[in-house]
Amino acid sequence: MSVTVTAFYKFVAIADPPALREELLDLACAEGIKGTILVAPEGINGTVAGPDAGIRRLLAHIRSDPRFADLVSKESYVDAPPFGRLKVRLKREIVTLRRPEADPTKQVGTYVKPQDWNALIADPDVLVLDTRNAYEVAIGTFKDAVDPATRTFGEFPDFVAANLDPEKHKRIAMFCTGGIRCEKASAYLLSQGFPEVYHLEGGILKYLEAVPPEESLWQGECFVFDERVALEHGVTPGSHVMCRACGAPVAEGEQERHGAECRRTPRDASEGSASE
Numbered sequence: 001m002s003v004t005v006t007a008f009y010k011f012v013a014i015a016d017p018p019a020l021r022e023e024l025l026d027l028a029c030a031e032g033i034k035g036t037i038l039v040a041p042e043g044i045n046g047t048v049a050g051p052d053a054g055i056r057r058l059l060a061h062i063r064s065d066p067r068f069a070d071l072v073s074k075e076s077y078v079d080a081p082p083f084g085r086l087k088v089r090l091k092r093e094i095v096t097l098r099r100p101e102a103d104p105t106k107q108v109g110t111y112v113k114p115q116d117w118n119a120l121i122a123d124p125d126v127l128v129l130d131t132r133n134a135y136e137v138a139i140g141t142f143k144d145a146v147d148p149a150t151r152t153f154g155e156f157p158d159f160v161a162a163n164l165d166p167e168k169h170k171r172i173a174m175f176c177t178g179g180i181r182c183e184k185a186s187a188y189l190l191s192q193g194f195p196e197v198y199h200l201e202g203g204i205l206k207y208l209e210a211v212p213p214e215e216s217l218w219q220g221e222c223f224v225f226d227e228r229v230a231l232e233h234g235v236t237p238g239s240h241v242m243c244r245a246c247g248a249p250v251a252e253g254e255q256e257r258h259g260a261e262c263r264r265t266p267r268d269a270s271e272g273s274a275s276e
Helices: 017-030 052-063 114-121 153-163 180-191 203-210 255-261
Strands: 003-011 034-040 043-050 072-078 086-090 110-112 127-130 140-142 171-175 196-200 218-220 230-232 240-242 249-251
Touching: 003 052, 003 180, 017 034, 017 043, 017 052, 017 086, 043 052, 072 203, 110 114, 114 171, 114 196, 114 203, 127 140, 153 180, 171 180, 171 203, 180 196, 196 203, 203 218, 203 230
Parallel strands: 034 086, 110 196, 127 171, 171 196
Antiparallel strands: 003 043, 003 072, 034 043, 140 218, 240 249
16 A cells, blocks of 8 residues: 655744644644654645545644745655654754754745756756765765755855855755755855846656656756655656665765764764755
């Protein structure tokens, strides 16, 4: 029996996060849904899986709240549940950056549809920026994209300060797994005076779903924060497995070598397994 996976997020002011947490926890439990939902004063962020009917009821309930009426979700389907339990957590931010000036409710970059992304990043005047962390970039990215070599998303402002200049980098196109990090990253760049900031709408996952492999500029696989580990074109499971010690993706056949070298550096706990 197929399991439906849905990923969603929405930046919007929430006056009473604990009340919303209890509401979502009760409904998800009742529908047999597992995965992670983060609730913060700035919004919600989740990746969960369960019976298709239960997922549809959860999404319909969330969208019945006027604050989330336009919530966008991305669905995929797997043969086995990718999560072992349900977590609905209260957080200070739904994706941690710790920069109040990066406020997606006030400004964000220009959204670019997956179908228009290739033309944008082919422009030599555009700096293509991967906003994900080093272990994610290592297994797949867009050709010629800049890797910020960050260990956590919280290091992104330091990368910007050291490497980017609004006078030199006038057009920046950024991307991330599902879009949420780019909401904050683009808001941050705009707050720092960068004039033209674009980001891939729906992230890499939407691109892999919408753009045919023969037209794709994506190279490798896309890391995801669940038991599927990595996805490829068509949003189907890829060839990587997860290191149980450090949480990093490891190519099949490389487990033994990685295990010998693993320093048990945990992956970015601020991102968890919700939608990125």
